Amino acid sequence: MKNSPRISCPRISCCLKAPPASMAFIALALIQLICLPPAQAVQAVQERVARGPISISQIKKTIRQLRPLHEKLDKPKPGEWLDGHKEPGQTFAQYASQRPNVLRPQRNKLYIQPIGEFSDKQNEVIEAARAYMALYFQCETVIQEPIDASVIPESAKRVHPQWNVKQWLTSTILDDILTPRLPEDAFASIALTNTDLWPGEGWNFVFGYASFHDRVGVWSLNRLGAPEESAEVYQTVTVHGFTKIVAQQRVPAQQKVCRHDSKF
Secondary structure: OOOOOEEEOOOOOOOOOOOHHHHHHHHHHHHHHHHOOHHHHHHHHHHHHHOOOOOHHHHHHHHHHHHHHOOOOOOOOOOOHHHHOOOOOOOHHHHHHOOOOOOEOOEOEEEEEEEOOOOHHHHHHHHHHHHHHHHHOOOEEEEOOOEOHHHOOHHHEEEOOOOOOEEEEHHHHHHHHHHHHOOOOEEEEEEEEOOEEEOOOOOOOEOEEEEOOOOEEEEEOOOOOOOOOOHHHHHHHHHHHHHHHHOOOOOHHHHHHOOOOOOO
């Protein structure tokens, strides 16, 4: 377990390897979250999920259709993730060759495990994310009963020495909390917390951290703003913040703040 493949922010990848064809439904999901009442948005998601997975030929067709919309990244700016981490990218063939975690008849649900307390508006964000994840990953997505923050041992807590921010150690959440509680029918389990995260020595913080092998991960809402502040912040957190993390997209703020080369 300790040596299983893991990946962390700033790219915010996780144990959920989304089918590339699901990218075809991202715009639809965003429109539903923004424009439709919650009940209608959830119903639309459920109807799409009920159609079942799509074929490899449909995936390749979708890739061809999306290619004209693709724009290459500009040269990384100083301080951005790619400025200090050279990544060659990944084709669909390379993705498939890695035997990623995929939906199976016996593992067909995605679980969201809240840890700690959340405000009413944050719970709305979580519900919106659940609906979006159900469409994006094309499977039933379930929010489990919250776990009290007392489950985090003192040995997995720290206060950042410069920022004075409370943080939780990601490996403890993955190994000691999520993995033992992983349901038998889980495609994967993702913990959500309102507390900042750090993965150990050499890191200031991460937005998220996950294990490919163990099918568990954790994300934090801590750095996405307070949705209670205004409708604008709420929409930014819901759509432009958290859904980007869900879809494994780059969040601009993290490129400016997250430093990985300091020993804290």
